[in-house]
Amino acid sequence: MLMADVLDAFQLPFVQRALVEVLLLSVAAGALGTWIVLRGLAFYAHGVAAAAFPGLVLADGLGFSPPLGAFGVALLFALLVGRLSARGRSGHDSLTALVLVGALAVGIVLASDVFHSAANVETLLFGSLLAVGPGEIRLAAVVAVLAALATYLLGRRWLAVGFDAGAARALGVRSPAADAVLLVLIALAAVATLSAVGALLSTALLVVPAATVRLGTRRMTPWQLGTVALTAFEGTAGLWLSFQTNAPPGATIAVIAGGVFVLAATARVSAGPLRRLLGDDAAPVAAAATLRGGR
């Protein structure tokens, strides 16, 4: 295929808008995705995006700004989870699951029986990247700037608390504010991804690329830069492929992201035996010696 064919699709204004949206979201997802993976917040990220769904339905039905409705509900969810985790209660995973199911159910009931907007449900759940407008792009830009800024300013604290939560207070991270900012930013980023990939697929941008790059990096900065680049690549590729095949863009991006993760994980798993085969890895020998030396 000629490069000109590939570029052809990006001549169209609505595809260009979608591309800008995807690239802005890559910055937000690259900065926040690494923290989501590092701090074990993947399920929270999925939950907060799903929780935004009834907010979207309400906004759609009552005629106010959808991001506002989504963010209102997502913020409520973030504060609830933040409060519970600050109290050190275990099991907020099950709470996330409960709220997630409840939110989806309420959203569906509202859409089908209250506002009779069932036709929009699919768009709300899986996004409509090719239909984004200036409002959505502005939101993505704001979130990208906030995410990069917060990472720059608060990253060291997020890292220290994740590394050793027990020592956080002694190290001088006395207030839970830094972690609350992280939870709220993730909620905001989840809302921003709704227009592109929808409530159910937002982790395709927020979690999967960061988890993929994590397999091959050992430091925060290369991990973050790599995640921004991979998200941008997967988003652009998904956008182009969906344009060519007429498949929904959100799902196409999710499939590409999942596929790249599987490839990266397979490469990493098979790298170990390969090194052993080549004989330049003493680790298995040492491990065997430890096993023999043990009881």
Added chain:
Amino acid sequence: MSALVEARGLAVGYGAAPVLGDVDFALEAGERVGVLGPNGGGKTTLFRALLGELRPLAGELTVAGRCGTVPQTERSRLDFPVSALDVALMGTIAGRPWWRRPGRAERRTARAALGRVGLEQLAERTFGELSGGQRQRVLVARALVQEARIVLLDEPFTGLDAASAERLEALLDELASEGRGILIATHDVDQARAWDRVLCLNRRQIAFGPPAETLTREVLAATYGGAIVTLPAEDGREALALLPPHHCDHEHSA
């Protein structure tokens, strides 16, 4: 001279009921205090109270100085994308406003602390790739960067080979000689005999004092419950031995 840590009638716990009570002890500057007790005896709970994670349910706890902590190794920590230098730099958070990132001065301090624990060459190495003893020393370096006057170590000698353990022990002696107070949770009663005082915990304080007077058979029996046996010794003195916890729980098949 006032104590670095002072507990009076202290009770701590996670809900309303204390898991550790009747704690009365003081940690003076320059002292190494061994904290002995069975698993679940309250060693970690006491440390969490000292770190400000748990509030006293009763009594008083005075902590006069910053606490540095060397926690036990957790699997998740070994996966963390941080270098030894990054970990040492975590000690600088308290010293600067939230909007400032660590600058050149902070990096110098962190490198100097790694140098003091003998790890300057490994500053850029990933934390999880270091040996057990080296990881403990990186965490000691973090406490040094914090300018911690009190250093808490949770089972720091577990899993270390003899050479690493000796090196860590020498480092702790050095920290104490600078006037820091060192609290070391351990299972090794013999090792604790070399320190200045011992604090024996089993859901409450059993005893506190210099090891020679404190570590009597009665105290050890009360501290460790049934997991203690007397061994006949060749020089006429009897030796006490602790059974590792799992020997009490189940039989091993060969």
